[in-house]
Amino acid sequence: MPRLGVNVDHVATVRQARGTVEPDPVTAAALAELAGAGGITVHLREDRRHIQDRDVDVLRQTVRTRLNLEMAATEEMVAIALRTRPDCVTLVPERRAELTTEGGLDVVGQRGLLENPVRRLREAGIFVSLFVDPDLAQVETAQELGADAIEIHTGTYCDAKNTQTRQSELVKIEQAVRLGQQLGLIVHAGHGLNYQNVRPVVALGGIEEFNIGHSIISRAVLVGMDQAVREMLALIEGR
Incomplete structure (x- = not known):
């Protein structure tokens, strides 16, 4: 069964908008886990626009499932990862703007x-x-570099403006999944996935983890974290 990793970055975005202590992404992570999330994802960005260093430290102590730290491949971030020891590091590109x-x-x-x-x-x-x-x-080179896994960027599929483009992007995702499996990589997927577009990606099979943030947090603002996570889990698990 695929695992759902809930990205709580945008809980921190709301907090940072007022420079206060709430809402707390650590609390949000705990609620997501209680609702059945199989992991928590945060992106510690160079500009610290949402998640802060202290968040990562506290999450490392409190997350009971799996902590995935998204970060750029910089010396600063590698040092932080080596100090905090998340369960997974996902290296991502990053531009300030x-x-x-x-x-x-x-x-x-x-x-x-x-x-x-x-x-x-x-x-x-x-x-x-x-x-x-x-x-x-890109998949082949990731394997040659010794990565344990790839996370396939699903943003182009999610942003497709018509059915033909969407199906074309879905084929690319499927080919990347299959090659990753053949090369012995664990395959994750994420970016832009929501309650309307996740099912076709799930149906491809072979993806062990879906990392979803903005859509779940947006839904949680209206219905609460528990219901938002459970609704997404139902889609990922085919219920």
Whole structure:
């Protein structure tokens, strides 16, 4: 059964908008776990626009399922990961001006920059995933770098404006999933997935973890975290 990783970044976004202590992403993470989430994801960005270092420290102490730390492959972030020891590190691209992560890592073009962070994290016993577009060359290079997993960027599929484009992107995702499996990689997926578009990706099979944040947090604002997580779990589990 696929696992649901709930990204609580945007709970912190609301908190940071007022520079106060609420709402608390640590509390949100606990509620998500109680509702059945199989993991918690946070992205510690260079500009600290939402999740803060203290959040990561406290989550490491309180998360009872699986803590996935999304981060850029920088020396600062590697040092933080080596200190906090999350269950998984997902290396992602990062640009200061972007509203959210806009695409996968260029693993092929940045192989030389990624080799050292991947090696150091894995030597420390940390499970390493690389966030990549559904491109076969990127998947192959991720495996060559020694990553444990890939997370397939589903944003282009989610943003498709018509059925033909959506189906074309779905085929690319499926091909990336199958190649990842053949190469011995664990396959995750995420970005832009919501209650309306997740089912076709689930139906592909072979994806062990779905990391979903904005849609769940948006729904939770209206119906509460428990119901929002349970509704998404039902879709992922085919209920």
